[in-house]
Amino acid sequence: MTVTTENIPHRLAGRVALITGGSRGQGAAHAxxxxxxxxxxxxxxxxxxxxxxxxxxxxxxxxxxxxxHLDVTSTNDWEDLRNKISAAHQRLDILVNNAGIVHVTPIAEETLQAWNTVLSVNLTGAFLGLHTMIPLLRKGNRPAVVNTSSIFGPSGAVGYAAYAASKAGMLGLTRTAALEFADDGIRVNALVPGGVSTPLNAHEPGTGVVPETPMGRRADPAELAAAVAYLVSDDAAFVTGTELVVDGGFRAR
Ligand SMILES: NC(=O)c1ccc[n+]([C@@H]2O[C@H](COP(=O)([O-])OP(=O)(O)OC[C@H]3O[C@@H](n4cnc5c(N)ncnc54)[C@H](O)[C@@H]3O)[C@@H](O)[C@H]2O)c1
Structure with a gap:
């Protein structure tokens, strides 16, 4: 049993949303x-x-x-996109900082360049998204932000130092942003996925975290999209600065 396309509520009529990393995988499912x-x-x-x-x-x-087009590490790209959305709508209601990359290398063998690249896309990209879009979010209709972390944010994972650090950083960024923007009425929460079937892990050897996942499978991206839709909807009107873990029980062990 997974999330179906039947009986989907209609909670976001009239809202304007931006999803980074939306070309495929979870971002496309969120869209x-x-x-x-x-x-x-x-x-x-x-x-x-x-x-x-x-x-x-x-x-x-x-x-x-x-x-x-948006490279989340580019301030110019972010400003161009802010200007485009501003011209069309004068506001932004929903921002989903979903873009991310994975890189697996033990700390002893990690390069500074690879470390910086992962941090730059996964964490700095989300900071730039918040920083650039705040003027439009402040004009937004019940504005809400979701930052995609990972179970490797609250947990460690051998070989994933840069990735885990970036995803732990997303939790700190989320909490701080929630505090800084509460007075503006902007809610900011983190999504914490477990293993999800997407191109990100399509070439991963074995089945990734499935053996440590009590439900014994990866998520369908639609199951993460349902969580994002909840977080940005009025159903989550009093939810900010927290983490929604969608991991088939991984963190319960
Ligand atoms: N798949 C999993 O098991 C899993 C688990 C936990 C968290 N996540 C996180 O979920 C998010 C979505 O990943 P996914 O599983 O859909 O993988 P994915 O590789 O299918 O999607 C990631 C998207 O981000 C885009 N992207 C990468 N660098 C970018 C950049 N510089 N600027 C703009 N876009 C860029 C990619 O082109 C791609 O479309 C990521 O943040 C990932 O770390 C994934």
Missing amino acids: LRLATEGATVYIADILDDDGHRTAGELQAKGLDVTYA
Whole structure:
């Protein structure tokens, strides 16, 4: 049993959403879910062909989804996208900082360059998203932000030092942003996925964290998208500065 496309509520009508890393994987699933719930959705990524294809497929379903190029490490790209969304809507209601990369190397063999690249995409990218979009979020309609962490944020994982540090950093960024922007009415929460079937781990040897996952499988991306939709909806109106763990029981061990 997983999340189905039947009986999806319509909680996000009229809201304007931006999802980074939306060309494929969880980001594309978030776009499908948020747009199905009524949002106008921008997906932004460096994978332009995939992004245009994903947006086209969702548009073919009658959904309001637009692709925009964005390297989350580029301040210029963030400013260009802020100007584009500002010109079209004058505000942003939902920001999902989902873009991320994985790199697996033991600390003793890690390079500074690889470390910096992972931190730059996974953590600095989310900081830049918040920093750049805050003026539009402050004008937003019930604004909400979701930062994608990982079970390797609250836990350690051998070989994943840079990734785990970036995802732990996302939790600190989330809590601090929730405190700083509560007076503006902007809610900020973290999504903490366990193993999810996406291109990110498609080439991973073995089954990743499945053996340590009590439910014995990876998540379908739609199961994470349902959690994001809850966090940005009015159903989570009093939820900020916290973490929603969606991991099939991994953290309960
Ligand atoms: N798949 C898992 O098991 C899992 C588990 C926990 C957390 N996560 C996190 O979930 C998020 C989504 O990952 P996914 O599983 O959908 O993987 P994915 O590789 O399918 O998607 C990640 C997306 O981020 C984009 N991206 C990478 N660098 C970028 C950059 N500089 N600028 C803009 N976009 C960029 C990629 O092009 C890709 O479209 C990531 O933050 C990942 O760390 C994944």
